Amino acid sequence: MRLTVFLTSLLSSLTLVHAVNTTVACSLLNGLLPGKVAYPSSDQYVSDTKHWATGSSSQASACTVEPSTPQDVALxxxxxxxxxxxxxxxxxxxxxxxxxxxxDGVLISTVRFKDIQYSPMSSTVKVxxxxxxxxxxxxxxxxxxxxxxxxxxxxxxxxxxLWGxxxxxxxxxGLGLDNVVSFQLVTPTSQILNVSAHSYPDLYFGLRGGGxxxxxVxxxxxxxxxxxxxxxxxVTYSGLSIQQEYVDFDTSNKDPNAYILPIYVYHGGVLSTNALVFYDGPVAPNGTYDAFFNAANLTSNDVKTRSFLEFQQTIHIPAPTRTATHVVSIANYTKPIVDAIVTQHLNLSNVFADAEFIMFTMEPLYSSIFDSSNGGAYPHTSAHPWKPFNLFLGYTNPASDAAAMAAVMSAATAVQQIAIAEGKSSLDAVLDINYAGLGTDLKYLYGKNLPLLRTLRAKYDPHNLxxxxxxxxL
Ligand SMILES: Cc1cc2nc3c(=O)[nH]c(=O)nc-3n(C[C@H](O)[C@H](O)[C@H](O)COP(=O)(O)OP(=O)(O)OC[C@H]3O[C@@H](n4cnc5c(N)ncnc54)[C@H](O)[C@@H]3O)c2cc1C
Structure with a gap:
């Protein structure tokens, strides 16, 4: 009893200390960066705290701040x-x-770092x-x-x-992180560094996956x-379709310009398949997508020659209220793996019949995906070109958070077991960091790089911010 009273009063003292620290921080920032700090209910605050999955990814912050220079971030x-x-x-x-x-403390929005400078001579862009x-x-x-x-x-x-x-x-x-030439970084000790492979090789390694x-940045x-x-x-289909077509494409495609991204969707009690087709050229060689265009259950097809910008802007992924996600790494999709994906999708839509939507995305990426890797915190090598299979559950009720995450993890485990039995996955396969679900052990994201990254983090963040x-x- 005494212990409970002690712990309760300790907790309320800590909460009070936290609230005081945060209030002091906001008012110090307001003095140092006038016009850049916002408090609840202002327009700036509302847009700064907004997230795609508003219900689960947003939090009420004490204040938000919009730095516009690296010196602001240092302050x-x-x-x-x-x-x-x-x-x-x-x-x-x-x-x-x-x-x-x-x-719940100080939210730093990077929204004012808007510069974009293209250098055609060096084939680079500063963003x-x-x-x-x-x-x-x-x-x-x-x-x-x-x-x-x-x-x-x-x-x-x-x-x-920063994550993949x-x-x-x-x-x-390669990945986004394989294409970064340099980063402008403000470290937790307020140093402003231009990080490249030559200037700070250790940080250049750490930032490519270290987030x-x-x-x-x-x-x-x-x-x-x-x-x-x-x-x-x-291309859209009714039901969970193009299963064999998809396996055949993943097995036989040898053209790095050819890509298809099938998404199995459950929305409003209805199952459907959306396949995003992308050929990196104005015309795909004869036969590339015939199997998909002639498949059963096709309901619409708007694939055509168009600008990259127009195509990218036409894709719409609905935003959920809350979300639970995870990923499985797969070398190649076989029919038993796709069957397991279909089974788990149907199972999840039964368990979460009131889900806003469920999306399972299979990535038949070409085996060259990691050929452009020159290392980094994220251990991706051409020896293991893991393709992500993404599981995504959108729902509304905060009381379902734990059940939603558990259901997604259980579906992921079931698919991975079949993939391992097929010789197409491994228990120690690294996962895509941006798609990994909350609670994932860091060893599945960083593998053998973990001890080195922890040392590096301690070096650049000695005050453990x-x-x-x-x-x-880390
Ligand atoms: C609809 C949708 C489609 C997606 N499609 C793809 C896809 O095709 N390919 C893919 O790889 N991923 C995809 N993703 C995943 C996406 O890449 C990740 O969610 C990514 O982290 C989003 O970055 P953000 O800056 O928008 O997010 P934020 O939520 O703002 O940031 C994500 C993380 O990065 C950190 N961070 C952001 N900016 C900085 C910075 N300047 N310095 C230091 N840390 C920073 C944040 O602190 C946070 O930990 C998709 C996500 C959604 C919602």
Whole structure:
């Protein structure tokens, strides 16, 4: 009894200390960065705290701050160090996991880092961390260039590039993080560094997969690649279709320009399949997609020759209220693996009949996906070109959080067991960091790099400010 009273009063003292620290931090920031700090219910605050999965990824912060220079970020880290308030950094706000880019303390939005400078001579582009990929495409595509950026609209440059990044160009040029030439980084000790393979090789290694563990990135320099017209669009089917067609494509495709992304959808009690078709050229060679265009259950097909920008902008993924996600790494999809995916999809829609929607996405990526890897925190090598199979559950009721995550994890485990039995997955296969579900053990994200990354994190964050934020914490 006495112990309970003691613990309760300790907890309320800690809560009070936290509230005081956070209030002090907000008012210090307001003095240092006038016009850049916002409090609840202002327009700036509302847009800063907004996330794609609003219900599970947003939190009420004490205040938000919009730095516009690296020096501003350095000041903010100074205040965080002094006050030990909780904090988070937000890019596009698309994280699937709660607490990764949200906080009850000080939310730092990168939204004012909007610069985009293209250098055709060096085939690079400098991009402020507050841009969405849509902004970058809008600038580059009319000039015949592109970057290894996101596949659908609305995604931030920051999270995508720091944790991984699977693009329509990944079969040819690797992940987003393989295409970063340099980062402008503000470390937790307020140093402003230009990080490249030559200037800070240790941080250049850490940032390619290490996300927010080494500070806040204010801009990136990315490689650019040529981009002409594409043969692309969306094909839809009733029910969970194109199973054998998909296995055949994954087994036989040897063309790195050819891509198809089938998504098994449950929405409003109805099952359907949406296949995103992308051929990186104005015309696909004869026969590339015939099996999909002639498949049973086809309900619509808008694949045509068009600009990359037009195709990218037509894709719409509905936003859920709350979300639970996870990923399985698969080398190649066989029919028993696809059968297991269908079984688990049907099972999940029975268990969560009131789900907003369920989406299972199979990625028949070409085996060259990791050929452009030059290392980094995320251990991806051409010896193991793991393709992600993504499970996604959208729902509304906060009381279902634990059950939703458990159901998604159980479906993922069931699919992985079949994939292992088929010789197409492994218990120690690294997972795509951006798609990994909350609670995933870091050894499945960083493998043997984990001890080195922890040492590196301690070197650049000696005051352990990382303990005050969320994400995949090293
Ligand atoms: C509809 C949808 C489609 C998607 N499609 C794809 C896809 O095709 N390919 C793919 O690979 N992924 C895809 N994703 C996943 C997406 O890449 C990740 O959610 C990514 O982390 C989003 O980045 P963000 O900046 O928008 O998100 P945020 O929620 O803002 O940030 C995500 C994480 O990155 C950190 N972070 C952001 N900016 C910075 C910065 N400047 N410095 C330090 N840390 C930072 C945040 O703290 C947080 O931990 C998709 C997600 C959604 C919702």
């Amino acid at each position: 903010i880290f100074g205040v965080i160090q002094k006050t030990r308030t909780t904090w988070a950094v937000k890019g596009g706000g698309n994280t699937f996991n709660p607490g990764f880019s949200s906080t 402020g961390a507050g841009n969405l990929w849509d902004d970058v495409y809008a600038k580059l595509i009319p000039l015949g260039a592109t970057v290894v950026g996101n596949r659908v609209p609305g995604i931030g440059v920051g999270g995508f590039s 990044g699977i693009s329509w160009k990944t079969q040819k040029y 927010n563990n080494f500070g806040i 204010t801009s990136f320099v990315f490689k650019t690649h040529p981009q002409g017209q594409v043969y692309a669009g969306v 990382l303990s005050l934020t969320g994400g995949w914490k």
